[in-house]
Amino acid sequence: EVQLVESGGRVVRPGGSLRLSCAASGFSFNDYGMNWVRQVPGKGLEWVSGINWNGGRTAYVDSVKGRFTISRDNAKNSLYLQVNSLRAEDTAVYHCARSGTTEGSFYYYMDVWGKGTTVTVSS
Amino acid sequence: QSVLTQPPSASGTPGQRVTISCSGSNSNIGRSPVNWYQQLPGTAPKVLIYSNNQRPSGVPDRFSGSKSGTSASLAISGLQSEDEADYYCAAWDDSLNAHMFGGGTKVTVL
Numbered sequence: 001e002v003q004l005v006e007s008g009g010r011v012v013r014p015g016g017s018l019r020l021s022c023a024a025s026g027f028s029f030n031d032y033g034m035n036w037v038r039q040v041p042g043k044g045l046e047w048v049s050g051i052n053w054n055g056g057r058t059a060y061v062d063s064v065k066g067r068f069t070i071s072r073d074n075a076k077n078s079l080y081l082q083v084n085s086l087r088a089e090d091t092a093v094y095h096c097a098r099s100g101t102t103e104g105s106f107y108y109y110m111d112v113w114g115k116g117t118t119v120t121v122s123s
Numbered sequence: 124q125s126v127l128t129q130p131p132s133a134s135g136t137p138g139q140r141v142t143i144s145c146s147g148s149n150s151n152i153g154r155s156p157v158n159w160y161q162q163l164p165g166t167a168p169k170v171l172i173y174s175n176n177q178r179p180s181g182v183p184d185r186f187s188g189s190k191s192g193t194s195a196s197l198a199i200s201g202l203q204s205e206d207e208a209d210y211y212c213a214a215w216d217d218s219l220n221a222h223m224f225g226g227g228t229k230v231t232v233l
Contacts, residue, residue: 035222037168044125045160045168045211047222059220095167107215107222109158109173116167 002026002112004096009117016086020117022079022096030054030074033099033106036081038092039116048094049081050106057105063089086121093118126151127212127225134231135202143228145195145212151223155215157195159188162209162227171210172197204232 008020022034036048049060049070058070069082079096093116100111128146135141145157159172170179172188175195187198195214199206212225 037222044209044227045162045213045224047213047224050222061221062219097168100170100173107155109156109170109213110160110168111170111173111179113167113169 002098004098004112004114006094006096006114006117009094009119011120011122012086013123014087014121016121017082017084018086018119020081020083020094020119022081022114024077024079024098027098027112028102029072029077031102031104033101033104033108034070034072034079035097035099035106035110036070036079037095037097037110037113038090039095040092046092050099051079052106053104059106083119086119088121091119091121125226126216126219126223127214129210129212129225129228131226132229132231134233135199136233137202137204139202140198140200141202141230142199143197143210143212143230145197145225147193147195147214147223149193150218151193151214151216152190152195153193154217157188157190158213159186159197160211160213160224162211164208168211199230202230202232206230207232 035050095116097110098112100109156174160168162168175190
């Protein structure tokens with residue numbers, strides 16, 4: 001079964017840091033680009049970051065540039081998001097999502113989603 | 124305010140046809156494929172339509188997508204109670220170098 005399982009979310013103080021992880025299974029992880037998408041409860045979806053198959057290309061939404069870093073370890077079938085200098089507006093459920101093509105980039109649609117991990121930034 | 128503009132809500136009775144619009148610009152819908160996602164309450168999003176009008180396997184043919192210029196639309200024909208969900212359009216934006224989502228449309232089956 002193709003599956004993505006996120007972990008690492010917790011309550012953190014403003015200015016704090018976290019490392020979110022996404023464990024992939026059931027498919028050839030190193031064939032696919034990957035993404036992080038977040039959602040404030042009751043609000044819409046916001047794409048946060050994407051990474052191509054070998055980590056050589058990444059992109060971020062403007063609001064997280066310089067604070068968040070996406071990475072992957074193909075040997076461990078894992079995707080990561082290092083989140084630093086957290087702000088209240090970063091509070092959200094963070095989903096990892098697979099790019100829907102084996103071309104290896106992250107510009108396409110997202111065909112497999114994890115259930116998400118919750119990050120709460122609060123003092 | 125989202126780069127892609129959707130109506131916040133839409134509704135219909137069972138069996139009716141509902142259409143959701145998505146308006147963008149030349150840097151996103153105008154040059155990139157449009158994708159649609161369905162999010163049922165309490166669940167992760169699921170791709171409903173990709174590359175403007177393609178349905179993944181398992182998605183009923185009641186769902187269809189189209190695109191013209193800088194706008195796209197999702198149509199649900201033969202509306203069913205299980206279609207009550209939030210629907211999001213999305214496209215890659217070449218200027219922002221980012222995926223953009225619409226604000227979402229909540230579909231209610233009356």
